[in-house]
Amino acid sequence: MTYPSAHAAMFPDKPAVVVAESGETLTYRELDDGSMRLAQLLHAAGLRPGDHLAVLVGNHLRFLEVYWAAMRSGLYFTPVNTYLTGSEARYVVENCQASALVVESRLDDVAAELADLPLSVRLSLDGAIPGFDDYTTAVAGYPAEPLADEPLGAHLLYSSGSTGRPKAITRELTGKHVSEGNEALRIWINQAYEVEPGTVCLSPAPLYHAAPLSFCAAISSIGGTIVLMERFDAAGALDAISRYRPSHALLVPTMFIRLLRLDDATKAAADTSSLRYVVHGASPCPASVKRGMIEWWGPVIHEYYAGSEDNGSTLIDSREWLERPGSVGTASPGCTVHVCDALGREQPAGTDGVIYFETDGAERAFEYRDEPAKTAATRHPDHPTWTTLGDVGHLDADGYLYLTDRTDYMIISGGVNISPQEIEDVLIEHPVVLDVAVFGIPDDEFGEQVKAVVQLTDPAGDPTAVAAELREFARGRLARHKVPRTVDVIEEMPRSPAGKLYKRRLRDTYLSPRSPARGTRA
Template sequence: MYPGAHVDRFPDKPAVIMAGTGETLTYRQLEENSARLARHLHEAGLRRGDHIALLSGNDPKVYEAYWAALRSGLYITAVNRHLSPDEIAYIADDCGARALIVSAGLREVAEQVAGKTPAVEIRLAFGGAVAGYESYEKALAAASPEPLADQPRGADMLYSSGTTGRPKGIKQSLSDSQVGDEPGDPYTAVFGPLYGFGPDAVYLSPAPLYHAAPLRFGGVVHALGGTLVVMERFDAEQALAAIERYRVTHSQWVPTMFVRMLKLDEAVRGRYDVSSMRVAVHAAAPCPVEVKRAMIDWWGPVLYEYYACTEANGATFINSEQWLRKPGSVGPAGMGSIRVCGDDGAELPTGEIGTIYFEREELPFTYHNDPAKTDDAKHPDHPNWTTTGDIGYVDADGFLFLTDRKAFMIISGGVNIYPQEIEDALALHPSVLDVAVIGLPDEEMGESVKAVVQPAPGAEPGPALAAELREYLRERIAHYKVPRSVDFAAELPRTPTGKLVKRKLREQYL
């Protein structure tokens, strides 16, 4: 299914509403604009399997580009707008983007990216003029709204940083189906019936659309004829106001958002009617037991959790009733079979902690341009068992519990942060002799990023140096990756071979 399937029934129904401004994109407009963009890209020479990249804040045009790709057999890569120009250019080049679509709201960074991506052939900017880009609006006006005769289904190809900190594209195989064929993409096939999405659904999306879940769930809403309400940015009280104003039935959150809503004054929380909510999904990071219990007490048993990843190699699902029986669990397998293995690869008995693999009939993804990383994700003896490095155990009833992350990846506010990238950026600073970056528990963010620095001889540790290092990082990496705090140590724990023992360092703080 796709938006065009619903135009005859409700052409003027909102497909996207911006929560703050009320700006609306109807199903007719979404269908016509995505068809125009698909035709423009086709006439420019793009064909099935080619790539387009998108750099935008939360905006209805994100879904015009998304559906243009999905109805053209193209891959679309939505890029994190908070990355530096060099990081964005790397992703555009690595995915082989032939077209780059940007928002004029990101003019400064978009203009810098234009100069760093010579291989991109087509550059379009919407919402205003951007140097180095053609007008998106003029391009669409010049293109026919008639759908292409052949509309092979495309897919997203999103990036998730590896343990080295270099982003890696997660590539799905393109299907042989047309965009209008049933049951549609795998997300619609799984989540549509699971959470009761349909034409009566009003789905609130409070997160950035460049993330996998917000982007894909919006696609599910459109495939099944619902209305997507998008917040420009998350704000705890405004989220509650949007639920009441638009009579939201479905939503998706990360635990940090729950924390911020729970911290609102009781009178503020009680001011808004959230009784329309039927399904409040949460994912992306472990949710503290006490936080989830408080949300169920407040909203009722409408919380649904899933554990999955951008790679879509497997998933677990759990509803409120199940969770109340098994607090802390992320549920039994709902896609793929769970295999928990020890360091030697042997499958472990029930209750023992190890690396979590999902068994599928075939490999569901590859890391673009990185066969070594793809191989690392496979079990050494079972190539159709794959892992993203999470650690946990399964109880006697088949319910999965997460206990740790391999490679000490940090999840802050539902976003994955990889310490090595931060360490590498600091390593050459003249005042740094050695550095380790770790994640520490944080009530609001899930984890906060801390850097522990061994100063170089002659460097004076203290608040001034900490501020200098954080500013130094802000010039080199995305701001959300910069450590919230910097501590100093006379020496960092390393093995005789020079390996940093992060667990020992982290235990000192815990």
């Protein structure tokens, strides 16, 4: 069983996708029929294997229907972040050279800036909008029959763009039939998380991000049920767990923080006993937060470290993490982790360096489209099949990986390397802090100084008093040179719905004289 047609034949009325808030359901028969109709429409419009389909769609009931239409047509599938501005979204759609675009009608303001693009197909879910035909009406005119040939498509994802224009992460099409699918991913997700046809997975994070998309696509290829949340709400997530009884959930650390900050009565009343695997990644998880989740939900918390480039990963379960707090685990099957210095020399256990993945199979090879210099920068100087995401960390004697920070954000103050993550992990423990970012800003004497920016649990808190309190809190837990020189309070931290912190954008507000940082300092 490898894709919706197989499951539609075996259990046609089984829910493939459920929207948690409304209860709307898409069965496997409906998913299969809808994806075949759209595939027929795209083929009739002239799209052929290797062409591109872009989507500007949130966690919509029919997101995976559109996805599988691309996969069974040999197309590249590019999801566009729905929080982008019109000009940002236009850059992605133009850069990926999309021939077809599907949008949500609620995003008509952004879609309006894309309506004049030279596209063969423009469709709008939930009703027509200017420049886009109604999706339901358009696909209804095509048969629910497979194309004569169904080559397997592929993802063409974009990096978050936190360090400039987003980069297109590309791979060659495999030449497989869609029924063969991504066998390596199915094997991996079954071995790591016991995903099977009976799996029910809660996915609050947006499907336009790499991890939720890959995870949910793999589950639907195996025949499980996906429960989507249109947007994350901590109390709503607990309600969805109680109502839909998921065995799996895919969350990010910021969601953990918001769950833990719920009142004691709400947490005590929650029934999370159905959960067997709660998988998280996307950003570092503070040790106190992870320990709190394990104490509350039990040893069901599983962490992965990977990137949108899908060039390798590490895995760790609750038991292992409690024995090695702060670790992101050991290399997943078929993968080896190397830690190297700036010259590419492997480092001994306990010594920080750049993290490289070495993986089996040509399917893991990636490039940044039209960015040869950036692609080259991901390759090891002596081993071109070893690739890096730009993160820094070290291995212990047993092969467990510990992340220090990204090379981009390491603070060098007075010649000393300072990890922002270490400071962030301390500050997030203070009950007034809902979210935090730490980075370096220029300093005439030391080169860089440590800056902390926080979002408060209670927006009405006194920023000046809080800032002073947090510096004092840090002094009792960090070496003197790691204590933030200043602490600013802002209304909301710039994060994507998937929990990705746009730290570069935040830091840039402190570097541009024309864009003075807002907040209160102490």
